[in-house]
Amino acid sequence: MAEQSLEEREARVAEAMEAFSERLQEAGLKSTKQRDVIVERFFWLDKHISADELLEDVREHQPRIGYATVYRTLKLLVEQGFALPKDFGDGQTRYDPIHNQDPQHDHLICVDCRKIIEFNDDGLNERIQAIAEKMQYQVRRKKIELYAECQIPACPNHPDQSA
Amino acid sequence: MAEQSLEEREARVAEAMEAFSERLQEAGLKSTKQRDVIVERFFWLDKHISADELLEDVREHQPRIGYATVYRTLKLLVEQGFALPKDFGDGQTRYDPIHNQDPQHDHLICVDCRKIIEFNDDGLNERIQAIAEKMQYQVRRKKIELYAECQIPACPNHPDQSA
DNA sequence: ATGAATGCAAAGCGTTTGCATCTGG
DNA sequence: CCAGATGCAAACGCTTTGCATTCAT
Numbered sequence: 001m002a003e004q005s006l007e008e009r010e011a012r013v014a015e016a017m018e019a020f021s022e023r024l025q026e027a028g029l030k031s032t033k034q035r036d037v038i039v040e041r042f043f044w045l046d047k048h049i050s051a052d053e054l055l056e057d058v059r060e061h062q063p064r065i066g067y068a069t070v071y072r073t074l075k076l077l078v079e080q081g082f083a084l085p086k087d088f089g090d091g092q093t094r095y096d097p098i099h100n101q102d103p104q105h106d107h108l109i110c111v112d113c114r115k116i117i118e119f120n121d122d123g124l125n126e127r128i129q130a131i132a133e134k135m136q137y138q139v140r141r142k143k144i145e146l147y148a149e150c151q152i153p154a155c156p157n158h159p160d161q162s163a
Numbered sequence: 164m165a166e167q168s169l170e171e172r173e174a175r176v177a178e179a180m181e182a183f184s185e186r187l188q189e190a191g192l193k194s195t196k197q198r199d200v201i202v203e204r205f206f207w208l209d210k211h212i213s214a215d216e217l218l219e220d221v222r223e224h225q226p227r228i229g230y231a232t233v234y235r236t237l238k239l240l241v242e243q244g245f246a247l248p249k250d251f252g253d254g255q256t257r258y259d260p261i262h263n264q265d266p267q268h269d270h271l272i273c274v275d276c277r278k279i280i281e282f283n284d285d286g287l288n289e290r291i292q293a294i295a296e297k298m299q300y301q302v303r304r305k306k307i308e309l310y311a312e313c314q315i316p317a318c319p320n321h322p323d324q325s326a
Numbered sequence: 327a328t329g330a331a332t333g334c335a336a337a338g339c340g341t342t343t344g345c346a347t348c349t350g351g
Numbered sequence: 352c353c354a355g356a357t358g359c360a361a362a363c364g365c366t367t368t369g370c371a372t373t374c375a376t
Contacts (some may be wrong), residue, residue, distance in 0.1 A: 007209055021275070028330090029190070029192065029330075029331090030330055030331065030374080030375050030376075031375075032330090032331060032332080032374070032375070033336090033374095034331080034332070034333095035331075035332095050365095051365080051366080052365085057296065064332095064333075065332085065333085066333045066334065066335095066365075067333095067365095067366085068332075068333065068334080068335095068366090068368080069331080069333075071330060071365095071366060071367070072331080072367090073330090075367095082209070085252070087250040087252065089248070090251070091341095091364075091365075092364085092365060092366095093365085093366085108294075108295065108298060108300060109327095111303055117298065119294065119298065121290070121294050123246060123290055124287070124290050124291070124294065127284070127286055127287050127290055128287070128309060131271075131282065131284050131309070132271065132309055132311050135271060135280065135282065135310035136313060136314050137271060137273070137309070137312065137313055137314060138312055138313075138314050139309050139311045140274055140309055140310050141310050142307070142309050142310065143306065143308040143310070144305070144306070144307050144308075144339070145305065145306040145307075146291060146294070146295055146302050146305050147302070147303050147304045147305065147306070148243055148295050148300035148301055148302045148303055149300065149301055149303055150299060150300055150301075151299050151301050157270070191354090191355090192355075192356090193349080193350055193351075193354085193355055193356065194350075194351095195349075195350070195355090195356060195357080196349095197356080197357070197358095198357095213340095214340080215340085227357095227358080228357085228358085229357070229359065229360095230340095230341085230358095231341090231342075231343080231357075231358065231359080231360095232356080232357060232358075234340095234341060234342070235342090235356080235357090238342095254339075254340075255339090255340060255341095256340080256341085258334080285355045299358075
């Protein structure tokens, strides 16, 4: 969401790619051109992306990539802890890149324009811990989605806001 | 979740059925034997049920019911505000009956035994309101799921707990 | 060279829909 | 009567899989 310089973005992607490569080697898996492109674009785009959207983007760099490969790579990313599958109720699974520094944010989805806004609230997280503890549970991960409408007359979050 | 006497359950179902019938009439829709059975079983079972599970149950009462009818009825229930579709990541949509008295609860899902526990925490709700307000949004509905593991050595929430 | 990854197309799965038939109001 | 509901099967959209080929190590 926050604006990000090209350098920052490149640094972030490079870091993520490095971590990913390491993990691949650890797991005895191979690094291929397709896999690398998919993962790199996934980290570069850095948004809740669907397999479909990712494939479309990746094909600009590697036209002959098939969707099976995208799905397989996405699954791999999830298994290796680099992505989290999300379902926002629009019929397709979206994948959320996990940055080490922002391990677990929540979402507010505008019911008017479907824009997805990320947020993080410490008070909320504390309360959740407390709730789980009271029930004798320890939270592993959470999924918090607020479906809300904008209160400003003309919803400011229209998709045509240059991304 | 809470134990419920047969009378209570019957009363609850009757009330829900009445409300549903009213809504049907208001909307100029018809009450049919199939529809009634599906809706009644849905309210009676009163859990996060999948179309599949509901169909199986309903067929004990009306064997010739097709799954299209179940899906259509579930959709109707959602449209009319009697059910909320939920996705817990197991590949199929589950439907959560809405009781007037418990309009919007949240869920804790045991990662060990997949048991789904409902809860409701006012402090949590208040905080959520505040978060949305700060962002200039008004929450329409929320989806909060805590995936957590039980801290008691032998997870007490095993599916074989008589339902 | 050898096990893993790819690309394609086919299959799979949950869900929706077209259509002829039936039914409630 | 006639709009709406049903049941069946076919269609659907997203995702997964089988298999022959290619590629990284």
